[in-house]
Amino acid sequence: MVSISTVNWLFVCGLSFCLGGIAVLSFMPLGSDCICPLKNPFANSRDGEKAALTAPTTAKRRQPHAHDAAFHKMAVLVPFRDRFEELLQFVPHLTEFLHRQGVAHHIFVLNQVDRFRFNRASLINVGFHFSSEVYDYIAMHDVDLLPRNDDLLYEYPSSLGPLHIAGPKLHPKYHYDNFVGGILLVRREHFKKMNGMSNQYWGWGLEDDEFFVRIRDAGLQVTRPQNIQTGINDTFSHIHNRHHRKRDTQKCFNQKEMTRKRDHNTGLDNVKYKILKVHELQMDGVDITVLNIQLECDINKTPWCDCSGTAAAASAVQT
Helix, strand or coil: CCCCCCCCCCEEEEEEEECCEEEEECCCCCCCCCCCCCCCCEEECCCCCEEECCCCCCCCCCCCCCCCCCCCCEEEEEEECCCHHHHHHHHHHHHHHHHHHCCCEEEEEEEECCCCCCCHHHHHHHHHHHHCCCCCEEEEECCCEEECCCCCCCCCCCCCCCEECCCCCCCCCCCCCCCCCCEEEEEHHHHHHCCCCCCCCCCCCCHHHHHHHHHHHCCCCCECCCCCCCCCCCCEEECCCCCCCCCCCCCCCCHHHHCCCCCCCCCHHHCCEEEEEEEEEEECCEEEEEEEEEECCCCCCCHHHCCCCCHHHHCCCCC
């Protein structure tokens, strides 16, 4: 497989020939008639159940990056849409950072390809469904937040609850006590106990605050790194350019009212989605997995998934 260089937006699959030529892969789904070795023979159904597509029923989901010798294995779940320049920095940086700590891990890029507004929490739910058979803890990781201090240990969280790497005394932007965003490590059994994250948060913000309440309601508590000698200015590199990519902070319909409440109705057990493609790729020599995810929206329950009011048309996506 050809390593990916700093090309603006193309992935070149050197080993596969599709439709009579070399397959050029972007983060948008390929046509269903292009069958490449990168395609996973299994994909999750919209309700998170496994469904065989083209492989024999005896086959298992391929996890070529399983770390057999490691006692604990971490799935780095990266919610993603149109942030390729940041991903080019994130993948090699985090990989080298975790290699210095000897952390067995694999990066899963959760690429939202539907026409709805971005839904970070639902993408994390999907990534957990996909990876939890092999990996016993997850890192919910923003693509624009790069750790700089090697004392930030991405270790298996304690039995107390999630380990918040980007605590309010360290994060360059958010400093309130209940903040659990940026980088949060969660045990597999704890994530299941909390029923994952709410699926109601379309657009930017507040899904982490709701998740903090889930942590508390599950009888867990957030732990954070201790004795870190750096602060808010030198613990992380925050590489998001707010002028180049503005946050989708729009509130429409009754979104503001509904997303200020604890969501007892949605979560890991009822996230609606399809995984259209699974790409096993290399980026600067690092193996990563890209999931092209099509989320589904119930416009009767969360009409704010499309503030234009044309959610029915938004569900049409090129596959």
